[in-house]
Amino acid sequence: MSELGIYLYAISAAPHHAGAGPTLTGIGGSPVCTVTESDLVAYVSDVPLAEFGEESLRERLEDLAWLEDVARAHNDVVEALSRRAPTVPVRLATIYHSHGHVRRFVRGRRSDLEMLLKRLTGRTEWGVKAYSDVRRESTPPTADGTSGERPGTAYLRLRQSRLHADEESRREALRRADRIHSVLLEIAVHGRRHRLQGAQLTDRKVPMVLNAAYLVDEKARADFHAAVAALREPGVEIEVTGPWAPYSFVDLGAGDPDPADVVPA
């Protein structure tokens, strides 16, 4: 039995495929090679099953140092391929037992893959995260101590207005996020809103209000960045990352494959 698994990075279209260029290095330093199935090309490299077999994979995924190495190696390959030609990135840790199995997968999903490649051609993914703490800008209500109220009543009234202010701040922050998203959707071909990341994960003091990705036509790239710049205002920080390979736009949900905006599950 072979001790090697076939690690899959991405798929693109032959003959204009992304393999033309220097050989890429994949996970563990193994060279990336191609598996061709009619007019589609899958990019793979050999990985030891001692690390990537079912049992050890589960353990390794909990090892952040190992995960970081694999994630960076995976992304480096995917990004290099994506720069050369339209490429469907595959999620981490998709492993087959043979090239034949890879071909079988490509054959079976051919029409989905072709649809995705068409969607991605001439377009790039950009990540947009927005952070907003509206609360900091408004002066919280304070007791004025001059009304004839009893202290207890004054305290409760003050507390209630602070709670209302907090609630209003949250709504305002989300309104800003919605606005950023709808403005950018006008320019992008597609957008995806992803789950927000809590403060403990972002190492920021200010709450994240938007975690989105946009698929932008190359011709619209400058307009997109100009729009982001125009959306910046005091109290709202917008962080753009990219260009990325189109990880966020290779989802295959049931129904219309080309929605203008999809909120993921």
Next chain:
Amino acid sequence: MARSNGATSLGDILERVLDRGLVIAGDIRVNLLDIELLTIKLRLLVASVDTARELGIDWWESDPWLHSGRRPQELEKENRELRRQLAEMERTAESRVAAIGQGHDRGASSPSVEEPDE
């Protein structure tokens, strides 16, 4: 290139390669954890190791039979206690992550803006 800093952050990479990209079965079955949960678990693991170290419990750093001179039953007991604490911290973190996940839907009814001092 409009990256927010010089190098691409690991968090940005992980949320893409773990949580997005084409999802297909492959031959090797893998159950990738939600990225937030995975990252929290990893941080908890680091936190509990540091805390334990501060308390003088460091049996994993060198040969336990030689280093602290403790008997195996004591080590096992510490091991069980550490795992219990970690499980508790994980449960707390999981319920927080679930709350974050549920609270993020669009619409003003359940906003998910995090408190900055949490």
